[in-house]
Amino acid sequence: MKQKLFKCLPLAAAALLFVNTTQAQEKLDLSTWSIGVNAGVLTPVSPFGGKNDFSNWKSSLGYGLYVKKQITPYFSLRLDGVRGKLKGDNSEPWDGGSTNASPVSAFETDLSYSGSLNAVVNLFNISMFNKNSAVQLYASGGAGLAGYKVKTAAGSGALADYAGGKTIKELIIPVGLGAKFKVAEKVNLDLGWTVNFVDGDNLDGYYRGGNDKYNYAYAGLEFALGSGKQQLAWHNPVALTYDEALQAKQTANALKSDLDAQKAENAKLRAEMSDLLKDSDGDGVADKLDKCPGTPAGTVVDGSGCPLKVPAPVEKVIITESDRKVVADAIKNLEFDLGKATIRSKSYATLNRVAELLIQKNFSLKLAGHTDNTGSAALNMRLSKDRAESVKAYLVSQGANASRIEATGYGMNQPIASNKTAAGRQQNRRVEFTLF
Template identity: 75%
Template sequence: MKISLIKTLPAAVVALLIGNAVHAQAPASSSAKLNTWSIGVNAGLLTGLSPLGGENDFSNEKASLGYGLYIKKQFTPYFSLRLDGVRGTVKGDNTKAFKSGFTPTGGPSAYETKLNWSGSLNAVVNLFNIDMFKKEDVLQLYVSGGAGLAGYKPKITTASGTADYSNKDIKELIIPVGAGAKFRLSDNVNFDLGWTVNFVDGDNFDGYKTGRGNDKYNYAYAGLEFSLGGGKQLAFHNPVALTYDEALAAKQTADALKGDLDAAKADNARLRSEMNDLLKDSDGDGVADKLDKCPGTPSGTVVDGSGCPLVVPAPVIKEKVIVTEADRKVVNEAIKNLEFDLGKATIRPKSYPTLNRVAALLVEKNFSLKLAGHTDNTGSMALNLRLSKDRAESIKAYLVSQGANASRIEATGYGPNQPIATNKTKAGRQKNRRVEFTLF
């Protein structure tokens, strides 16, 4: 391989490496539900002129018609592999001097090379998106590089006439390096403008060997690309814009959660105020002010369920307390029917009838009762401990209002510390939100 071709190989290798690097860094999921295959047709001008690699063998290169097609596989929004095919004719003559001032004499006066076919595999790298905040761009710039084969047959014109340079088609390696711009006309159609310099591995393309280096030819074209499939094109898919949308959605979600948290804090403050007002006991006799019919009782005075002093000391029960199955049934029914307002310690009216039967049982048999409030793990530990304690105290206050002895009722809140089911399911959390009654 000659020196000029060796100099062109790094450009193709770099293009391939860049494409592979971009491909490796892009998430595999980015191509989901997006079109990745497309075909293209194009037509344009083939010339032997090249701004890369020095002068050619003929001083006056002419433009001739060329046409091509390709099939492309898009791996990420930035990288694809494209299989190109091009045909056409390349012409030139020596009717003027080279840029260096040299006037060719003695050799062929003109050439015409028929490019029967060329095929190359190219790595195409999309350089950037024009608008980073659009999910789909309308303009895309790209570069390409690859390698392939060309089959061609040159004819040269000398003083004696026109003759084939070779009796058979010549097949040689080509290195195409190009750039272009693509415009998205619709979800499935693009307008493509491109320019490719093809470096030939030999000095045979124009039928004249001068020792100036390997030949090259250009293909400047315009065409249409058709995306295969019913979705949008991965090539115009903009992951930067999607990342921005995801970040914006996350911020909106965070703002909504903050609003919910502020509302929950306000509800908790109101709940604490209501519970403090409900459980306030100014004279310390164990009966809340709202239920105390004898406020201001001196400290240490034994009172009944209404907060009034007992005229006769409560009788001391010496016999052993026996809790029957019927007693437990009354308590279990009260537990099953017990309901509170959501996030509050307010007992719902449907729970009153069964609680009334528990109060009557406590009065009749002088039982002692332990109330243990429990919650699930939703919310903070401090809030759950306070809510479980408040609910147990609310039940105690109600039972006392129905005549039960406040000194025989113990109310305790355990929060989420004693679950009886998993907190990972809705049903489990429902079981953990409870108040346990223990007679003794």
């Protein structure tokens, strides 16, 4: 059992050195690592009763060092190391007056090393209303290994090496209590007392059939490491949560007050505007803006409260094949004087039928004038426009509505046949009629 524990101690120490901080601690910028130094009194006595091997135990100087990792505000792991001497003899009688008949009259133990891994629990660091305390009580317990050399004396003889002067290694179980005082943001005064239970009966060089014990009462300083502004050990998340809840409640109350004030203001505005919003005829327009009060229910009104004038439905224009034939005949028979916009008289009959069609059916007409490529582009553009306008003027003279006739000239830009032949150029010299 002891050998297995010895093998586990280095692994436990490594786990202590490499354990990671939690995300919450990082966000709060808290120190979680610390180192402590202490000095005090080592005594080879059992304060819990049991067997003491020597009637007169002596106090000796001890000193120690530890590294601590704070896991939560209430729990930490601490790696302790202690050195010093333990002494005792039988120069005084037992408390009852009897003499110690032990064959060993005195001993001196050199505690070469004592290393242990301890769990430390803060007992009184939970305060609902205090985020950071200044006084802290704690309890600790763990396991470790001690190595020591013993010298003993028989009768009035001098001290001599026990077990050939070899270093004895034994399992120890340390149990302790302590108090801590914060003297600065990263410095603590540490007062503690630890009882070490030894898994053996040779700490004092005298075997009586029971396990030995020794005490270490100490005082020291603990220094927080890292860049954290506060120590996690002094941090109280319970109080912090209370503060956050209290702040949230205050914020909610402030928001409720603002909401109530806004509601009151809205009610006041509604009261003040009740006259402005009054609508006696229910047409959706306030009386003060209604230019046509008393409109019948269901009447569609405009922004001034007057009945909305609905335009008469537009008749759908239907162009028949006979209508298209009238236009096609006019296009076929349309002729102009050479190089001019003057309409020849032979075209009047078919144009008159187009004018009658526009009057009877209220059609709209688009006239598009085109030329061949003879002459300059500017001349052809002007000539095509003039010919389209000439047709429009004739139709208007026959009673057609001028606003429904559009005349546009395209010059030689939109040929429908080749300009390389006389027949092609004749086809390109045209005015197109489009009914709509």
